[in-house]
Amino acid sequence: MSVHIGAKKGDIADKILLPGDPLRAKYIAEKFLENPVCYNEVRGMLGYTGTYKGHKVSVQGTGMGIPSASIYTNELIREYDVKKLMRVGTCGALNEDVHVRDLVLAQAAVTNSAFMKADFPNHTFAPIADYDLLSTAYDVAKEKGFNIHVGNVLSDDSFYKDDLSDTFKLGKHGVLGVEMEAAVLYYLASKYGVQALALMTVSDHMITGEETTSEERQSTFDEMMIVGLETLIKE
């Protein structure tokens, strides 16, 4: 057991889906995995392992924001030898061509978080997706006819902001959406030499104001889960 995950070594697959919301982890396990076993309830941050089309796969909630996601990502890689990590999250759209319920693949992630500065105070590290996972996920989504966009995202340290001018300016620089974890997932994957990808469903639109319900964020968005699982099991 690690500090925040109550599983034994071997209880967690080397391929994992990472939703922010632990109840989305439960939804994915119950709807998509065969024989799911809950390996973690510590802090209510649910984690499950089961099989998908014969492959052992896990799904673990990470909580919201970079500090929480970094704890789970660190422990999964360092204590449980997870090798392929795929975030399945939600984001707000920052581009008029990206619509609510569309999929966004984060090719890279801008961040206003200082976490990388702790390791590299004199550099601006560019957190990028694993190319093989990115290309596979894109192909899976296209084959299935899902609406998918690939590009930069913003991993923001704040959900509630008084001033959104920088957020909208980033949108004008091609950033497709805002979420809160992709950058740390990519940074830790590069640090430890494992593969990571962040896939988001657009849950709300920052420009048009269109939204989904909190119930829908917790327990639907099946297109994203299918792309995530199919990508993880392809070698």
Ligand SMILES: O=P(O)(O)O[C@H]1O[C@H](CO)[C@@H](O)[C@H]1O
């Ligand atoms: O739906 P999840 O995966 O939690 O992702 C997004 O939703 C949360 C904010 O509501 C943040 O964690 C953000 O990244």
Ligand SMILES: O=c1cc[nH]c(=O)[nH]1
């Ligand atoms: O971080 C997030 C997630 C979804 N929608 C947003 O506007 N921000």
